[in-house]
Amino acid sequence: MSFLSRVKQLFGGDKPVEEEAPIELLDIGTEPQESVPSATPQTVRQQAGSARREAADFEALEELLIDAGIDVDTTMAILQEVRKGGLLGRPTAEQVIERIRGKLSSVFDLDSTLHTTGSPAVILVTGVNGVGKTSSIAKLATMLKQENRSVLLIAADTFRAGAVDQLAILADRVGVSVMRSVEGQDPSSVVFNGLQKAVASGVDVVVIDTAGRLENKKNLTFELQKVVRVIETKLGLPLSETLLVIDATTGENALMQARAFSRAIPISGIILTKIDSGAKGGSIVSIARELRIPIKLVCNGETLMSIKPFDKDDIVNMILLSE
Ligand SMILES: Nc1nc2c(ncn2[C@@H]2O[C@H](COP(=O)(O)OP(=O)(O)OP(=O)(O)O)[C@@H](O)[C@H]2O)c(=O)[nH]1
Ligand SMILES: [Mg+2]
Known part of the structure; x- marks a missing residue:
């Protein structure tokens, strides 16, 4: 299976995590005051759950990058890039791929002109x-x-x-x-x-x-x-x-x-x-x-x-x- 397919499998579904796990606080306005404390622990649990899942996904992505022969430093730079950008929760497969592509491309931003002038x-x-x-x-x-x-x-x-x-x-x-x-x-x-x-x-x-x-x-x-x-x-x-x-x-x-x-x-x-x-x-x-x-x-x-x-x-x- 190609590197690309593995990333798709890992981050598949293409649904950001915040859509899958809506935060309970949305209900606060319709509930009596005393229900607020009970909503908070559940929210924290949900957030902790999605953070754990996110950490596991990024660990798996790290393995994929190392497996593809990319060194540790570059892998870390790519992971940082994938995580950044203000997206709440888990990015979609497309977002992850786009960021990996962007980071890899930027590494090759060097002058690739072949110089063939001279006498000779x-x-x-x-x-x-x-x-x-x-x-x-x-x-x-x-x-x-x-x-x-x-x-x-x-x-x-x-x-x-x-x-x-x-x-x-x-x-x-x-x-x-x-x-x-x-x-x-x-x-x-x-x-x-x-x-x-x-x-x-x-x-x-x-x-x-x-x-x-x-x-x-x-x-x-x-x-x-x-x-x-x-x-x-x-x-x-x-x-x-x-x-x-x-x-x-x-x-x-x-x-x-x-x-x-x-x-x-x-x-x-x-x-x-x-x-x-x-x-x-x-x-x-x-x-x-x-x-x-x-x-x-x-x-x-x-x-x-x-x-x-x-x-x-x-x-x-x-x-x-x-x-
Ligand atoms: N498939 C494929 N084979 C290649 C490519 N470039 C070189 N080869 C093969 O690699 C083998 C070695 O190529 P050479 O050009 O002799 O390599 P070299 O570096 O000059 O080898 P030495 O002079 O012995 O150090 C040959 O069988 C080539 O046909 C390529 O881009 N693709
Ligand atoms: Mg030779």
Whole structure:
């Protein structure tokens, strides 16, 4: 059952509690004076009953949010939002959903513009193993080519056997050029050569593929920092984007990845992949909330066209409709 259906079930009936449990004091005017004291205890009991039920409902909602992969802080902020607003008693399912939607959307109020200007624009793509870096680069190249931009891909994953061929095959399929490397070569030297070539030939956008690296492996972190230094200091080219690829099916480890990578190099945005794979995606909310890193691109399949600019509603719906 989806998150949305569970909320509907929990707050179902769509009838605010004050309508179900009218307060007895309404009868006061028609009763003799002495009946007033007897009405009060019943009212208090009713109020206590509905307060207990409300507390239980909110506890259940808290569990639902945590279950959806949303971190404790964000969950608390959402619960506060759901409770506020001056509604007496229990909100309806529609009200609860609308407030969850509103709170989740506001977390993503960040600038999601993908910067592709520069001479050339330089986009560095990083992330842990298998998240979809290389395929996202091919999709991004497809998107840029459709905008009539010339593109060079740099194969700076010199670590994994076959990585260069994988990128070269994809580049060929997209119809963009590629700077190849050999296994074991220093990634920053490939980047240096590739960017020199790009500058000389007036390429619009360069996208750099890097090796999948565990966020806690020091030497790979240094290697990444060296690549950034070569681009910015040695070549004097500002990075247009440093994109971290996050697999939407990853649980809370996604937040650890984002924290670790942004400690190593400044991350300007996220490419969120595999949103077609039944992802809960709650962790992406934590990344946006804690690190204020915008999602810039979203990938939702394995074809070259399965990429689109970030849209808040898509992500909020993904979370709300997750099973
Ligand atoms: N369903 C789906 N699969 C995806 C998506 N993005 C990537 N994949 C798949 O994920 C797998 C890994 O993709 P790669 O692009 O090779 O990942 P990578 O991060 O470059 O991997 P390494 O270079 O080994 O670190 C491939 O089978 C892709 O087809 C997506 O948006 N949806
Ligand atoms: Mg790769």
